[in-house]
Amino acid sequence: MAAPLRIALAGLGTVGGGVIRLIETNAALITRRAGRPIEIVAVSARDRGKDRGVDLSRYAWEDDMTAMAARDDVDAVVELVGGADGPALTLARNAIQHGKSLVTANKAMIAHHGLELAELTEKAKVALKFEAAVAGGVPVIKGLREGAAANNIDRLYGILNGTCNFILSTMEDTGRDFSDVLSEAQAKGYAEADPSFDVEGTDAAHKLAILSAIAFGTRIDFASVETQGITRIQAADIAQADALGYVIRLIGIAEVDEHSENGEGGQRRLFQRVHPHLVPFDHPLAHVDGATNAVVAEGNFSGRLLFQGAGAGDGPTASAVVADLIDIARGDLGGEAGAPFSIQVSEMETMAPAPSGHRLGRAYIRFTVADRPGVLAEITAAMRDAGVSIESLIQKGRHEEGGNVLVAMVTHEGPEARVSEALRLLEGSPALAERPLVMQLLGE
Amino acid sequence: MAAPLRIALAGLGTVGGGVIRLIETNAALITRRAGRPIEIVAVSARDRGKDRGVDLSRYAWEDDMTAMAARDDVDAVVELVGGADGPALTLARNAIQHGKSLVTANKAMIAHHGLELAELTEKAKVALKFEAAVAGGVPVIKGLREGAAANNIDRLYGILNGTCNFILSTMEDTGRDFSDVLSEAQAKGYAEADPSFDVEGTDAAHKLAILSAIAFGTRIDFASVETQGITRIQAADIAQADALGYVIRLIGIAEVDEHSENGEGGQRRLFQRVHPHLVPFDHPLAHVDGATNAVVAEGNFSGRLLFQGAGAGDGPTASAVVADLIDIARGDLGGEAGAPFSIQVSEMETMAPAPSGHRLGRAYIRFTVADRPGVLAEITAAMRDAGVSIESLIQKGRHEEGGNVLVAMVTHEGPEARVSEALRLLEGSPALAERPLVMQLLGE
Numbered sequence: 001m002a003a004p005l006r007i008a009l010a011g012l013g014t015v016g017g018g019v020i021r022l023i024e025t026n027a028a029l030i031t032r033r034a035g036r037p038i039e040i041v042a043v044s045a046r047d048r049g050k051d052r053g054v055d056l057s058r059y060a061w062e063d064d065m066t067a068m069a070a071r072d073d074v075d076a077v078v079e080l081v082g083g084a085d086g087p088a089l090t091l092a093r094n095a096i097q098h099g100k101s102l103v104t105a106n107k108a109m110i111a112h113h114g115l116e117l118a119e120l121t122e123k124a125k126v127a128l129k130f131e132a133a134v135a136g137g138v139p140v141i142k143g144l145r146e147g148a149a150a151n152n153i154d155r156l157y158g159i160l161n162g163t164c165n166f167i168l169s170t171m172e173d174t175g176r177d178f179s180d181v182l183s184e185a186q187a188k189g190y191a192e193a194d195p196s197f198d199v200e201g202t203d204a205a206h207k208l209a210i211l212s213a214i215a216f217g218t219r220i221d222f223a224s225v226e227t228q229g230i231t232r233i234q235a236a237d238i239a240q241a242d243a244l245g246y247v248i249r250l251i252g253i254a255e256v257d258e259h260s261e262n263g264e265g266g267q268r269r270l271f272q273r274v275h276p277h278l279v280p281f282d283h284p285l286a287h288v289d290g291a292t293n294a295v296v297a298e299g300n301f302s303g304r305l306l307f308q309g310a311g312a313g314d315g316p317t318a319s320a321v322v323a324d325l326i327d328i329a330r331g332d333l334g335g336e337a338g339a340p341f342s343i344q345v346s347e348m349e350t351m352a353p354a355p356s357g358h359r360l361g362r363a364y365i366r367f368t369v370a371d372r373p374g375v376l377a378e379i380t381a382a383m384r385d386a387g388v389s390i391e392s393l394i395q396k397g398r399h400e401e402g403g404n405v406l407v408a409m410v411t412h413e414g415p416e417a418r419v420s421e422a423l424r425l426l427e428g429s430p431a432l433a434e435r436p437l438v439m440q441l442l443g444e
Numbered sequence: 445m446a447a448p449l450r451i452a453l454a455g456l457g458t459v460g461g462g463v464i465r466l467i468e469t470n471a472a473l474i475t476r477r478a479g480r481p482i483e484i485v486a487v488s489a490r491d492r493g494k495d496r497g498v499d500l501s502r503y504a505w506e507d508d509m510t511a512m513a514a515r516d517d518v519d520a521v522v523e524l525v526g527g528a529d530g531p532a533l534t535l536a537r538n539a540i541q542h543g544k545s546l547v548t549a550n551k552a553m554i555a556h557h558g559l560e561l562a563e564l565t566e567k568a569k570v571a572l573k574f575e576a577a578v579a580g581g582v583p584v585i586k587g588l589r590e591g592a593a594a595n596n597i598d599r600l601y602g603i604l605n606g607t608c609n610f611i612l613s614t615m616e617d618t619g620r621d622f623s624d625v626l627s628e629a630q631a632k633g634y635a636e637a638d639p640s641f642d643v644e645g646t647d648a649a650h651k652l653a654i655l656s657a658i659a660f661g662t663r664i665d666f667a668s669v670e671t672q673g674i675t676r677i678q679a680a681d682i683a684q685a686d687a688l689g690y691v692i693r694l695i696g697i698a699e700v701d702e703h704s705e706n707g708e709g710g711q712r713r714l715f716q717r718v719h720p721h722l723v724p725f726d727h728p729l730a731h732v733d734g735a736t737n738a739v740v741a742e743g744n745f746s747g748r749l750l751f752q753g754a755g756a757g758d759g760p761t762a763s764a765v766v767a768d769l770i771d772i773a774r775g776d777l778g779g780e781a782g783a784p785f786s787i788q789v790s791e792m793e794t795m796a797p798a799p800s801g802h803r804l805g806r807a808y809i810r811f812t813v814a815d816r817p818g819v820l821a822e823i824t825a826a827m828r829d830a831g832v833s834i835e836s837l838i839q840k841g842r843h844e845e846g847g848n849v850l851v852a853m854v855t856h857e858g859p860e861a862r863v864s865e866a867l868r869l870l871e872g873s874p875a876l877a878e879r880p881l882v883m884q885l886l887g888e
Contacts, residue, residue, distance in 0.1 A: 032791050137745070149477050301581070307749075308749070310746065323591055
């Protein structure tokens, strides 16, 4: 039997507890698969006294988690503290600089500092692994980095936030409104007390930025992800979408844009967006319900690949963390030079963010308008003047608010800039009771 | 730049051509991701003169493909010849024994000789990789072997044959009968001139046996896969299933059975079956259409993982072959000792095949009977006598055959042995125009 892989674990919240339970429950199996045991040596968290339902007495306790990085009896550090900066980042840097491999579930840290950490690991010849940072237990980082490695990825998109997907699919099943379902999700522990990180799309944007870097070989550019959350979606939108043959899902989408405004072969630019989309019933993502995540990658040889499973929770996240540890125990560090993002940081492209105005697509636009003559004429005139062609339009009285009416339309395919222009023409119109809501239709 | 990974390619059919095209088209990308180029050194096939639409002049030609295994200028051999034995197996053995890593898409060879080859690679410290052998371009071998490695897999099932899935989903969409759609599939090149290997379930059984070994750590046992094809499925079965809320899919399913006939903790036995199943509309596999493959693995921590994509074709298969080569170029051989099936062959369990009689499930049973009084009474009496409880029953005249009537029923949950017993009681009955068709309902 080879020597065990000795690990230190920082952060003993839900996921940390899950990792300990997994390593204990599946110990024999892990040893057979990894070729050697994975042994927890030291643990650390903010509050030593807290009851976590797991027996920590067998592990050394470190009050200062950063000290774990320097322990001679540790081969790999597992960071489950969270937060883009602060103690998590300090620990990560220290661990790598002390020659330890680092495994983390921390999407914010990777989205903001992943390239810096990758460069450190490339120098230190250790592994940096973060399968748990995207899509919980679904091995989509591995799927892209290794499984689809032979492909030029044309497009990447998916459902990257389980909380939003739970809320949207529950709204769909029950006809209830956003705020109502959000409260239930909070009561059940599916949503945080402050849900904005999830429902405003930030969490999904972190994950998308990480996947983009791996799929397209570009430097992570979280700041350029166009992000719009799900808070303005109403039960009426979901009903309208259903009548048209669609469900609504929060979709993160990324692709390389080779468009040039001058008609010449343009510079490669990166388009990244997290927005609610209308997804046609016959698309695999339309059947992804509850707190599930799913990622689609379209390769130039593989065609469309789909990875799907539980996007969060202690079990699935622990599954991904320990899979990374098994890779390290097996000696699969992703090549001598590491390259956590598939290619080395020095080889990554810097792509400017792609503008969205010239993108061709179909859009769903919902107006809430005063119920009086001439409003429809005003809206349709603005569409005509901006060159937006309307495919279908439904006007419907809203019982919950006196006097206001819902007008929902789907456009024919056209440049997104035209829709923006139409809305600009309508800006400040007294006919509009609130800002219109625009959602793209997910194309084939 | 590190030295290239030099490969020899045996077999220049559709997939071989695809591998050459992929390596040429995506060469720059592969080099960045693998950290070094992948270079084709030598090729071999039966007929040198054949036009394959790719330029072979840059590669050395070997008339005797086995000679490629001995070339000093080759690091890895790609076997795309096909056939469980014969030249493919000879080449594979020779390559490994000469210290070359082996990449193959040959499911029949792996299902029959995978363990022998794995033992050879474990000794030779080279890699044996066969991602392309299961589910085409979908990285499901990697997903199970590495992505889900931390989990005890409870159950594994999926759609493993694209030809069958194309036929079934086309029957579903068009209402046409099996033989009619099969002819179309043959004309389009989706099905072989002799389709029995696909439509009788043998191909899916090969793949299932390979996945079982990885998921459960058992020695490959292809011979014990209970196999039933799709040739007896009629348009009327698909219509009945639809009316009940199901689609019909050829499903390969495997799980470890700890049942003991004496009520004590039993010996672990392996249950493996490839049969057409009724899949409920709300199951992800119900939306897998066309020549797509999809595999579900249920882990004790990950929960349900789904991998889906194109199951065949030159592009997807080449994508998987080259992904294996990139792993090898990166130095990720799956650990020092190789272990192509996740654990070393010497550590694998030998499990006896599990009997199916005690399995609890719901079944669809279709009878074709003479249209005369008393037939329904005879059938339902047999069900009663065998202890089968009927949940729903439909009797329907068949226009295409005079005098015969279709009786389709779905049972309540019960042991499979009772259904077999009921059919035994009806055996030889003059009321039955043909042998009844039984399909299990895919459970949650």
